[in-house]
Amino acid sequence: MPSSPSSPRRILIADDEPLARERLRRLVSALPEYTVCGEAADGDAALQQVATLEPDILLLDIRMPGMDGMEAAARLEQLANPPALIFCTAYDHYAIQAFGVQATAYLLKPVRKEALADALGRVGRVNRVQRQTLTEQSTANDEQLAVRTYRGTELIDLADILYCEADQKYVTLHHAAGETVCDFTLKELEGSYPHHLLRIHRHTLVGVRFIQALRRTPDGQSVVALRDGQGELPVSRRHASSVRQWLQEHQPG
Numbered sequence: 592m593p594s595s596p597s598s599p600r601r602i603l604i605a606d607d608e609p610l611a612r613e614r615l616r617r618l619v620s621a622l623p624e625y626t627v628c629g630e631a632a633d634g635d636a637a638l639q640q641v642a643t644l645e646p647d648i649l650l651l652d653i654r655m656p657g658m659d660g661m662e663a664a665a666r667l668e669q670l671a672n673p674p675a676l677i678f679c680t681a682y683d684h685y686a687i688q689a690f691g692v693q694a695t696a697y698l699l700k701p702v703r704k705e706a707l708a709d710a711l712g713r714v715g716r717v718n719r720v721q722r723q724t725l726t727e728q729s730t731a732n733d734e735q736l737a738v739r740t741y742r743g744t745e746l747i748d749l750a751d752i753l754y755c756e757a758d759q760k761y762v763t764l765h766h767a768a769g770e771t772v773c774d775f776t777l778k779e780l781e782g783s784y785p786h787h788l789l790r791i792h793r794h795t796l797v798g799v800r801f802i803q804a805l806r807r808t809p810d811g812q813s814v815v816a817l818r819d820g821q822g823e824l825p826v827s828r829r830h831a832s833s834v835r836q837w838l839q840e841h842q843p844g
Contacts, residue, residue, distance in 0.1 A: 600711075601628040603646035603674065605637035605663070607655040611700065615650055615679065618704050625711060634658030638666060646674045648714055653680040675714040677707075697737075697746060713768050734784065738764070738773040745771055749787040753821055755780055755796040791815055791826045791834055799841070805834050 602625050606612045609632075616627050629644045631637040633655045641649065649667070653660035660678065667673040681700040696710035734749045751767035757777050764771045781790055788796040803818045805826065813826040815834060826834055 599624055599626040600647040600714075601626055601644070602648045602650060603627075603629050603631065603637065603640050603644060604650045605631040605634070605640075605655070605660065606650075606652040606679065607632050608652075611652065611679075615702060615707075618702065618707050621704060622708055622711065634660060634663035637663050641667065641670075641674060645672075648711065649674040649676050650679050651676060653678060677710050677714070695746075734787065736764075736773070736775075738771055738775075747771060749784055750798070750800055752787065752798040753801050753817060754798060754824055755788065757794045789834065789837055791824060791830050793827060793829075795824055797824055799837065802834070802838065802841075805831065805838055 602619055604612050604615045604619075604627060606615070612630050612632075616630070619625050619627050625648070628646050629640045631640045635658050637649065637651065637660075638658075640646075651660045651664060660680070664676055664678075667676065675695050677695055678697045679700060679702050680697070695714050698706050698710060736747045736749060738745045738747055747764060747766055747768075753765045753767075755777060756763050756765065761772050762775055762777055762780070764773055777790070777794070777796055780788055781796055787798060787800075789799050789802070791797050797815055797817075801817045801819075801821060802815055804816045806814050806816055806823070808814060813828070813831045813834075814823040815826055816823050
C-alpha cells in the first residue's frame with residue numbers, strides 16, 4: 592500500500608546490476624524520510640513490483656535486459672496513479688527521451704547522496720495527485736529544458752521558470768523548485784522559447800506566465816511586477832516597449 596503522509600515514502604529500485612541496487616539501497620537508508628520497499632532487475636519485474644507494492648517513487652535504470660527502463664516508464668504513464676520517476680543511469684544521452692515520460696529527475700551513475708536527496712526532495716514538493724493534474728493540463732504544449740548540472744541532468748518545465756539571469760559566463764534559471772545554473776546563453780533561450788521567455792534586460796529574460804504588470808519606480812526605473820508576490824525585475828529602457836506591447840496583446844482590458 593502507498594505510504595501515509597506521516598510514514599517514510601516507499602521507494603522501488605529497478606536496476607539489472609546488483610551492486611548498483613545495493614548502492615542505491617545504502618544511499619536511501621541514510622535518508623530517514625524514505626525506505627526501500629523492493630527491488631527489480633529488469634523492466635518487466637519493475638512493472639510487476641509497482642503493481643504489487645505500489646511504491647511512491649521508482650528509481651529506474653534505463654539499459655536493462657528485456658524491457659528497458661524507457662519502455663517500462665512509458666507503460667507506467669498509463670497507470671492512474673504511477674509512482675514518481677527518477678532515472679538513474681550511466682548514460683546522459685537519454686535525457687531528451689525522458690521528457691515524454693514525465694521523469695522528475697535524471698541522475699548519472701555513480702549516483703551521489705546529495706544528488707539523490709535533492710531529486711527525492713523535488714518529488715516531495717509535488718504529490719501524486721498534483722503531478723497527475725499538472726500532466727493533464729500541460730500535455731498539449733509541455734516543454735522542458737534538459738540542463739546538465741553537478742547533480743546530473745535536470746528536467747525543468749519552461750512554464751515554471753520565473754526568470755533567467757546572466758552573470759558573467761553562466762545563466763541562472765530561477766524556477767518553481769529553486770535555482771539551476773546552466774550553460775545556455777540568454778540568446779539561445781530567447782530564440783528557442785519565444786512563447787515562454789521575454790527579454791526585459793540585457794542580462795534578464797522573464798517567464799511570460801509570471802508577468803503581472805509594467806511599472807515605473809519613483810526614480811523613473813521601469814520594472815516588471817511578477818505574479819503571486821514573486822517580486823520585481825528591472826526593465827531596461829530599450830526593452831520597455833516590447834514588454835508594454837506584450838502586455839497589451841496578452842492581458843484583457
